[in-house]
Amino acid sequence: MARPTSKDVAHAAGVSQAAVSLVLGDKWRGRVSEATAERVRTAARDLGYRPNLAARNLRLGSTRTVLLVVPALTNDFFARVYTGAARIAAAHDFGVVLYPSPDGIGPAKDPFASARSALDGVIASSMAAGALADIRGADLPLVMLDSDPADTTAAAHVNVDLADGMRQMTEHLLSLGHRRFLHLAADVDSWTFAVRADSIAHALRTAPDATLRTEHAPLTVHGARAAAERALTATTPRPTAVLCDDDIIAAGACKAVRRLGLRIPEDISVTGFDDLALATAVDPELTTIRMPAELVGERGMQALLHVLEGKEPQSDALPVELIVRDSTAPPTA
Amino acid sequence: MARPTSKDVAHAAGVSQAAVSLVLGDKWRGRVSEATAERVRTAARDLGYRPNLAARNLRLGSTRTVLLVVPALTNDFFARVYTGAARIAAAHDFGVVLYPSPDGIGPAKDPFASARSALDGVIASSMAAGALADIRGADLPLVMLDSDPADTTAAAHVNVDLADGMRQMTEHLLSLGHRRFLHLAADVDSWTFAVRADSIAHALRTAPDATLRTEHAPLTVHGARAAAERALTATTPRPTAVLCDDDIIAAGACKAVRRLGLRIPEDISVTGFDDLALATAVDPELTTIRMPAELVGERGMQALLHVLEGKEPQSDALPVELIVRDSTAPPTA
DNA sequence: AGGATGAAGTTTTACGTATAACGTCCGTGG
């Protein structure tokens, strides 16, 4: 038989469709007797009734579903953001649908083809500058995570104190005695990486004798390895510390250093960013900056829920933490 | 103003709502004049009209959306499966919604809370034995990837020739001269891992002098490291080759080997499985088995589309490939 | 006694879309 509807349940229980809706919607205290309610419930169970979500969404004018747009799935930062967002959503009887932007960090082309469900709102994390055109056009409430706070198309922002993170990292290296730096910057035009570069430059002003070379690297281990190798061989005297925009880039940098026959951290210190699972999967384990990823997801969802309720959300910069592991040490030269 | 409906567009263009639906649905050849059609289109554009998906889904009785259930997001195998599935889906004007089972490889609790959009079907990848109860109860067409073909609740299966993969890997090590094996098995009751164990046992029958010890390890780098350390110190004489169920476990095993002061591959060979990004991010790069992950996603989606059209899908085992890198070598002892 | 109250339902309506069924006008062939 075809999928049973509430009308079928009503017929089976000998009541009207409205009664079924009341009972199953748990809004029947004082409107339907306990006996009838029980009859409806068993009828529904016997028929295997599942409400038609499309009809409910149409009726209610809301789907209690939000879209989370992320640039990549292979990065567990986003997995943790999702976890946090989904937890808060579940507590408010909302669902989260995940849309990985197909080109990695790049334009999000028609995310609504991927999730044709009607949506109540959108959360976008760490997206590149012009990547959200389609989403903006949809006039849905938008919360941006880890993105330029100056972007006014978003109803709210949730950001991590990245500048403080890169400052802490740079000062960590300075205090170890490093003065010649290589910055392996992600080859992506996104706010989150621009902040890192600024912050390094700013932190180095306190050390006038420090030198900084910047090299751009793709967000893959092998691409980053090639870029690091290039930069390390081309720069004399050789840098003693490599600041990477990301743990993935750092993993590539480590491979490059070893390829050149050098040791980490004795000859060169390497630092990551994000504290991905990768950071402790490689040898040596990376000194890095831990992002409160789940908290970012939670705050993002809370902000969106506030927007949906018409309240004004507040946004503040969440703190990060410097995690010192085995990839940094004082320079020997 | 509130979101415009097709009725608003009709009013603006001076036609009936039906005409709007015909024009925008691209089903108007011979029913509406080109001039009127153009008027409707500009009116729709001016008002920023977007069709209400919930209403359309209700009317059509189909959402052209399928759910992809995966056990984890941090594993790029699943990211690639998604990519393949989404590509095929897009070509057929379908969307894919991703549901990461919250407990990693474990029970999928109410996936429909996560994607309350009505769904036309479900694809589930590599899920543990009893993890799909809720999905089965939803009486939606179900395609299973990388799962027990004997499970008859699925309308179709897409599998990779894992047995052949583990056979190739075992024979690779045998041909290098290894005889003392440690199998680091994933601590998960799922078909995909059961096959690996069987296949190793089967392949070792051709070498009567070979010994095999099996140790269970969690699917995390650190958990696997601990398990590997335990097994390697407890077994004498020490194994010369470690067969891991997964690249993540292999990464942990590598850390364990180095902690014991041994070298890879000179003292101990370590093998992975899946060819994740991690396999080439660690040092040495892992000898592993490459899975045709995107192809799995594509075939899965094709099978589901066939089921939805009432056709019978065919299922065959996709081939894998042995990738020899730097983590395996002949034993020196 | 008689209206007010409340329990236990039912009838009706609306959500926005897609499409089947139905009109209307006009040119044309017989």
Place this chain on the structure above:
DNA sequence: CCACGGACGTTATACGTAAAACTTCATCCT
């Protein structure tokens, strides 16, 4: 001169649900 079929639309209806508005009947207070 009239029936007939295309071109160009419109009107009406159904999808399944939630909830407002209404009915019915028994009880209770004054």
